[in-house]
Amino acid sequence: MTESKTKEKDESRDPAVLKMIDQVKASANYCYNCNRCVTVCPLSHLGIFSPRDLINDISYLSIEEALENNNIWQCLTCGQCSIYCPMTSDKVGVRIPELILELRKVFGNDQSQVDKLMVCETHNGIFPLISQIMAENPLPPDKLSFLSDKGLKVKSKGDIAYFIGCLPLMEDILHNLNVQYTNAAITVISLLNGADITPVVLNEKCCGHDILWAKGDIQTFKKLAEYNVNLYREAGVKTIIVSCAEGYRTWKIDYPKIIEDFDFEVLHFSEFILKEKIIDNLRFPQEDKVKVTYHDACRIGRLGGKLYDAPRKILSKIPGVELLEMENIKDDAQCCGVSAFSCCNEYTRVIRQNRIQEAVNTGAEYLVVPCPKCLSHFNCYLSEPSLDETHQQLKEKIKIIDLATFLGKRLFLV
DSSP states (O other): OOHHHHHHHHHTSOHHHHHHHHHHHHHHTTOOOOOHHHHHOHHHHHTSOOHHHHHHHHHHSOHHHHHHHSOTTTOOOOOHHHHHOTTBOSSSBOOHHHHHHHHHHHHTTOHHHHHHHHHHBSGGGHHHHHHHHHHHSSSOOOOOGGGTTTTOOOBSSSSEEEEOTTHHHHHHHTGGGOOOTHHHHHHHHHHHHHTTOOOBOOOOOOOOHHHHHTTOOHHHHHHHHHHHHHHHHHTTOOEEEEOSHHHHHIIIIIHHHHSTTOOOEEEEHHHHHHHHTOSTTOOOSOOOOEEEEEOOOTTTTTTTTOOOHHHHHHHHTSTTEEEOOOSSOGGGOOOOSOBTTBOOSHHHHHHHHHHHHHHHTTTOSEEEESOHHHHHHHHHHHHSOOOOHHHHHHHHHOEEEEHHHHHHHHTTOO
């Protein structure tokens, strides 16, 4: 693109868009080509995306040329690159996941990007579509019917709320995986009830994580955020408990960026349980020995304020449970290979296989995860029909379960 055409294009853009592009370029300018991001990026190892190539192109070419050379929709935004980037801190630096997100916000509707985006969509884009439908309609679909016959106590107003999120919808849409996603919600509410806490449980809308991170659709995301925040404000909520890694990241980090006077305390259920000592005096009806390993999901770890210890402390408090750590944990934990229900393909399948193999190598019977997306895609990999001997062996050696459900099963709550 010639300099004159670039200038003409820039002059026709919204000032807010130009500011975002300037911020992206400013972030890219921190890079001094040490190549550390490439050495840890799981997609670089597969030869399909290079964070360094993207940053170099942004620094020396027009934004349009940089996007033509690089597919920003393939990036998993797992944050592994930012951990090792010497020019990135919590608030400044290259910060590639945030840089990618800004580019997606600006170019999500650009015709030059539509085909690239569509190739990366998973499940025919149904989850972003659900977010869009919820944002445009005044009332969300009924997601609370699964609670009707469980004998659990919930209320519509109060200080403490539990955010269920999309667990019931995932159970319906991904029914072929035979995963009981709502068992996580049943467990959390049961534990709260056992501690004489009746949580506010409302029929909220999707948190908007997927529509933001997979499509960069900031307008739809804002509508969802405003609806959910107003819903809880009207209910008098002060503390929000979340059991989903992506919901946790969204409420704790992304909502406060766009909602004025955001004053909720947002806690992962493991943090709340430890804080209130809810399981300290519980009697576990089964204490048989079981070996588990724990997967640090990106949205609760590197991109979620590094919540690493609380889930492990929960596991350590369960009688009979032995936690065996994988080779790569916490900041070094490998991504499940899918982010925001996008980029599930033959390349990222290798990432899932490697992570499951790493879990199997510990000798654990269970791979415990804190994220319904990790739960979905690890289970999806294991449920694939295959004649491959390695694949068959992995299927026979380990089970994938989410943290709340694992706790619930040990207590016979689900």
